[in-house]
Amino acid sequence: MLLQPKAKNARSKRFLTNRDPKVFENPKTSIFVRGSTTSQVVLDTLKDLYSLSKPNAINFTKKNQIHPFDDETGIEFFSRKNDSSLFAVGMHSKKRPHNLILGRTFNHQVLDMVEMGVERCTTIKEINSRVCAAGTKPLMVFNGEAFAQNEQMIRLKNILLDFFRGESADKVSLKGLECVITVTAGPTGINGEPGLVFLRTYTTSLKKSGVRQPRIELEEMGPALDLRIRRVRYPTDEMWKQATKIPKELYQPKVKNISRDGLGDKYGRVHLGKQGIEKIQTSKVKALRKRLDNKPSKRQRTDDADES
Amino acid sequence: MDVSGILAEHESRSKAIQVDRLIPVEHDLGVLASFDINMLDDTKLRAGQKARDNYLKGVSREGTQLLINELFSLPTTTDDDSVYASLPKTTTILPREKPIPKEKPMTRWEKFAKIKGIQNRKKSRMVFDDNQGEWRPRYGYKGVNNDDQKPWLVEVPLNADPEKDQFQARREEKKERINKNQRRQQRNLEEGAMSDKRKHPQQMRKRELQKALVLSKSSTASMGKFDEKLEGEPKIKGLKRKFDPLVAAAGKEKSKNMDILSRVAKGDTSATVLNVRKAQRAINNSKRTKK
Numbered sequence: 143m144l145l146q147p148k149a150k151n152a153r154s155k156r157f158l159t160n161r162d163p164k165v166f167e168n169p170k171t172s173i174f175v176r177g178s179t180t181s182q183v184v185l186d187t188l189k190d191l192y193s194l195s196k197p198n199a200i201n202f203t204k205k206n207q208i209h210p211f212d213d214e215t216g217i218e219f220f221s222r223k224n225d226s227s228l229f230a231v232g233m234h235s236k237k238r239p240h241n242l243i244l245g246r247t248f249n250h251q252v253l254d255m256v257e258m259g260v261e262r263c264t265t266i267k268e269i270n271s272r273v274c275a276a277g278t279k280p281l282m283v284f285n286g287e288a289f290a291q292n293e294q295m296i297r298l299k300n301i302l303l304d305f306f307r308g309e310s311a312d313k314v315s316l317k318g319l320e321c322v323i324t325v326t327a328g329p330t331g332i333n334g335e336p337g338l339v340f341l342r343t344y345t346t347s348l349k350k351s352g353v354r355q356p357r358i359e360l361e362e363m364g365p366a367l368d369l370r371i372r373r374v375r376y377p378t379d380e381m382w383k384q385a386t387k388i389p390k391e392l393y394q395p396k397v398k399n400i401s402r403d404g405l406g407d408k409y410g411r412v413h414l415g416k417q418g419i420e421k422i423q424t425s426k427v428k429a430l431r432k433r434l435d436n437k438p439s440k441r442q443r444t445d446d447a448d449e450s
Numbered sequence: 451m452d453v454s455g456i457l458a459e460h461e462s463r464s465k466a467i468q469v470d471r472l473i474p475v476e477h478d479l480g481v482l483a484s485f486d487i488n489m490l491d492d493t494k495l496r497a498g499q500k501a502r503d504n505y506l507k508g509v510s511r512e513g514t515q516l517l518i519n520e521l522f523s524l525p526t527t528t529d530d531d532s533v534y535a536s537l538p539k540t541t542t543i544l545p546r547e548k549p550i551p552k553e554k555p556m557t558r559w560e561k562f563a564k565i566k567g568i569q570n571r572k573k574s575r576m577v578f579d580d581n582q583g584e585w586r587p588r589y590g591y592k593g594v595n596n597d598d599q600k601p602w603l604v605e606v607p608l609n610a611d612p613e614k615d616q617f618q619a620r621r622e623e624k625k626e627r628i629n630k631n632q633r634r635q636q637r638n639l640e641e642g643a644m645s646d647k648r649k650h651p652q653q654m655r656k657r658e659l660q661k662a663l664v665l666s667k668s669s670t671a672s673m674g675k676f677d678e679k680l681e682g683e684p685k686i687k688g689l690k691r692k693f694d695p696l697v698a699a700a701g702k703e704k705s706k707n708m709d710i711l712s713r714v715a716k717g718d719t720s721a722t723v724l725n726v727r728k729a730q731r732a733i734n735n736s737k738r739t740k741k
Contacts, residue, residue, distance in 0.1 A: 163548040282483040283513035324510040352463035385545035
């Protein structure tokens with residue numbers, strides 16, 4: 143484990159505090175790591191995925207002896223060193239040819255990962271068409287039933303969403319919707335195992351349609367990947383719970399009894415409790431006033447005497 | 451009035467952006483994503499690469515069109531040169547990168563100020579120095595707070611020792627103040643660490659002291675039996691010296707002695723004879739002396 147170094151000056155202190163846990167987090171950084179043996183297919187895939195997730199990405203250009211599914215320490219070390227929480231590892235072996243691992247870390251510990259075989263990769267360079275600018279937020283479209291039913295595919299969907307989400311924003315420029323990443327689930331196998339996953343990337347062009355919404359046309363940009371899921375590591379319940387906790391500052395309590403209609407008018411519903419009729423203050427009469435000490439009033443006393 | 455013509459025109463216009471889906475598509479506009487669970491054409495997906503890619507492009511176009519339709523009907527704000535759609539909150543649960551930051555433990559002063567209702571007031575960093583007629587920092591380098599360190603004249607108090615260096619006294623006073631503050635800082639840190647573990651700081655300190663006491667007792671041959679007792683010293687459990695009885699059964703004593711003898715005679719392996727802990731200590735000691 144790396145020890146937290148102590149800052150020696152203000153600049154390095156600022157740098158280190160930027161790495162501390164925050165309520166509003168920095169955009170996630172991804173690292174692209176190559177294993178000890180790689181193939182050209184895997185290298186191309188890594189390179190193109192890197193160019194898609196720029197500028198919040200770090201590309202490793204040297205080989206590393208790492209096998210995240212067998213030993214997590216290597217990738218956790220890289221995560222800590224680079225302050226990253228997403229990783230892509232590419233390797234190639236006889237047993238698992240053209241292997242691509244996409245995963246996430248939480249608090250610099252592996253949260254979940256998916257291992258896939260790259261069956262085909264058509265790179266950006268091969269397609270050689272218009273390329274969207276780095277750092278644009280892509281639209282993501284997931285097609286297929288499997289992304290709602292199959293456990294492995296749901297995990298993959300979540301990881302891919304995290305990978306290409308970029309910086310979280312509360313508004314987006316309608317002109318800047320340049321890039322689309324679509325992920326389509328291929329037909330499932332006989333035993334219900336997930337089929338191929340087709341990841342395609344397109345650039346968009348907005349055409350006038352006569353109404354407010356434009357007509358969209360797509361042009362393939364690359365990379366185009368055909369992937370087959372191999373192994374999946376799910377997060378532990380404890381870790382997932384920790385990772386998905388919503389901080390107090392971001393938690394919005396449910397607003398009750400306030401509604402709006404289509405015209406933007408605001409309606410409030412008010413609930414009244416039961417009226418306490420007994421406690422209503424009526425006209426103040428001295429005779430009816432309660433005395434602090436429980437002595438009967440003068441008048442009452444004389445009444446009692448009369449009776450006897 | 452016949453509006454069918456207008457309606458037909460509108461329909462023909464919106465045809466360009468219309469996409470039919472059997473099951474309505476779910477959108478998560480916070481992350482600009484859509485999830486379409488409609489059936490796909492398996493034969494086309496199994497077909498050759500070109501046919502498949504064409505089919506995928508068609509499906510993607512339709513999916514994107516639906517997503518764009520949703521995005522363009524969001525409320526917008528206009529900036530200098532661009533139109534922005536304000537996005538709703540994401541519905542997909544995506545994990546955080548790091549855990550939620552812990553709240554900083556309160557220092558003693560902060561606790562006190564909270565009870566008393568004392569609020570922090572901003573102080574300017576610079577203060578005007580009347581004597582020198584210029585602005586100077588309140589603290590730090592060339593700060594006003596160092597003024598008592600270098601006066602050109604110090605009055606000797608009436609009952610003070612005339613030989614005593616009053617300049618030195620001021621320096622020492624300041625040093626003492628700094629030390630005191632550092633001690634308090636340390637205490638706050640320790641107390642904060644304790645409250646993280648949900649333990650009472652005073653009790654923790656007490657327990658640590660007791661631990662040290664037990665350790666010191668065990669270092670005498672009699673296990674602290676004849677040591678001076680402290681006031682309110684707790685009775686320590688589990689510290690006992692064990693002696694074998696002077697007179698025991700003959701067989702037991704014999705076997706014990708024979709055991710020792712046989713070990714010596716055999717020249718037993720070091721593993722059983724060697725006192726590992728003692729050896730380790732010896733090695734460590736020698737290392738330390740070498741340094």
